[in-house]
Amino acid sequence: MTAGALFFVLAFAVVVGTLFLLAEGRRTVSLCAGYLGISLALSGIMLLGGGIFVAILLFVLSMSTALALLLYGLRVQGRGQEGLDLPQPARLTGKLLGSAAVLAGVVLLSSFLPVAESNVSSQAVTADPALLGTVLFRDLNLVLSALGLLFLALSVGGLALVLGRPAE
């Protein structure tokens, strides 16, 4: 399968999966599984587009985000709130769709990795790692700024958790 065909398959999967998720996804597990599958497909598209390092970062971001959302959603549901509940047929549909999305994402991601590595088939304009390191660390000092931003976000998030007053 060529890189172009894989791109279209992944793009179709992302669009259809997102529409299904918006229409049917109510349960926490199916939502997070669908999100994970779609994000993995997006990571594959990024990889096919040539952004190897961005694809790796997106992969890690997808995993951690899905886990965080899953823990949060299960905590909401564990207290007996109606938060994400739906009638039974939609639950089954959501589970099936979520499982299929994750399976499709993993299989597609593993199947096109060799294709993306081949310069002949993908002809990706991949950034030179040394040049990318120079841009990130020396020229723009982006990494330090990003770390500062993450620290700021962590502080603000912690403040929101500590100072956030429960609604009455």
Added chain:
Amino acid sequence: MIDAQWLLGFSLLLFALSWVAILVRRNLIVMLMGVIWMFVSVALAFVGFARLHGSTDGRLGDEVAARGEAAAIVVLILAIAYLMVGLAITYSTTRSGSSSDVDDASDLRW
């Protein structure tokens, strides 16, 4: 081979879908997902533009590709920072027993 135009078109489509997700659904988790997909679509656009303008041979093309990917990495780090704050606000909003429907949190309180 994937044209850069296809990447840019798909990033536009993904941004529109994320927009619809935020507008249509009132669930906090889905809205968080929608905003993260928006960040991802912007990162994809950076990669697409880097591919579009970095296809020239030589040092200039390499420089453009590297800077485009660096920008995409920074956008994803921004998404992580957004997620940290968003999850904390979401958690503190629903801690008291209200549901994860954003309409329940429409009133500002002291």
